[in-house]
Amino acid sequence: LITLAAGVACATTIDMFYGVTTSLKWPNDIYFGEKKLAGILTETAPYSYEQRKIPYVVVGIGINVNSQLEYFSPPIRSIVTSLITECGKVLQPDLLIEPIVTALEYNVSCLGKEKDHILSLWREKDYLYGKKICWHRPDASIIHGVGHGIDSDGRYMIMDLGNCVHNVLGGRLQLVD
Numbered sequence: 817l818i819t820l821a822a823g824v825a826c827a828t829t830i831d832m833f834y835g836v837t838t839s840l841k842w843p844n845d846i847y848f849g850e851k852k853l854a855g856i857l858t859e860t861a862p863y864s865y866e867q868r869k870i871p872y873v874v875v876g877i878g879i880n881v882n883s884q885l886e887y888f889s890p891p892i893r894s895i896v897t898s899l900i901t902e903c904g905k906v907l908q909p910d911l912l913i914e915p916i917v918t919a920l921e922y923n924v925s926c927l928g929k930e931k932d933h934i935l936s937l938w939r940e941k942d943y944l945y946g947k948k949i950c951w952h953r954p955d956a957s958i959i960h961g962v963g964h965g966i967d968s969d970g971r972y973m974i975m976d977l978g979n980c981v982h983n984v985l986g987g988r989l990q991l992v993d
Contacts, residue, residue, distance in 0.1 A: 838941065
């Protein structure tokens with residue numbers, strides 16, 4: 817859920833600062849239109865039996881701010897974008913740090929009692945909802961279906977061609993034509 821909370825924090829901050837509308841692709845990508853603008857990676861520390869909790873989570877956020885498309889390798893140029901490309905002007909990335917961290921801290925604090933609020937904000941920006949997708953499962957099998965949103969635990973749901981809903985916890989979701 818921390819990854820989803822970070823996605824909401826980043827997307828809403830980018831939207832507010834730059835007057836754009838982003839969307840979220842489960843579990844950790846931020847999109848502008850049909851192109852990837854940013855990504856989030858989270859890693860937890862090992863569970864501490866002494867403290868009876870995971871002591872910390874590291875959140876890494878990468879936003880393409882002033883990256884020109886020619887900076888990217890040719891195979892990915894058609895699937896990525898940057899704020900400079902979308903806004904047409906050089907931006908100051910350091911201005912995003914404090915508001916994103918503030919929003920992230922708030923969102924994470926909501927995951928206890930107000931988890932549904934954060935999940936609702938995430939659902940409003942769901943890039944895959946209602947689209948034809950396939951799920952590349954960890955066992956190398958593939959399920960085709962339609963994006964059905966996230967459940968109350970933050971897992972993505974895909975409704976397969978037989979109207980069976982699968983809850984996705986791992987693997988890769990991909991748009992299909």
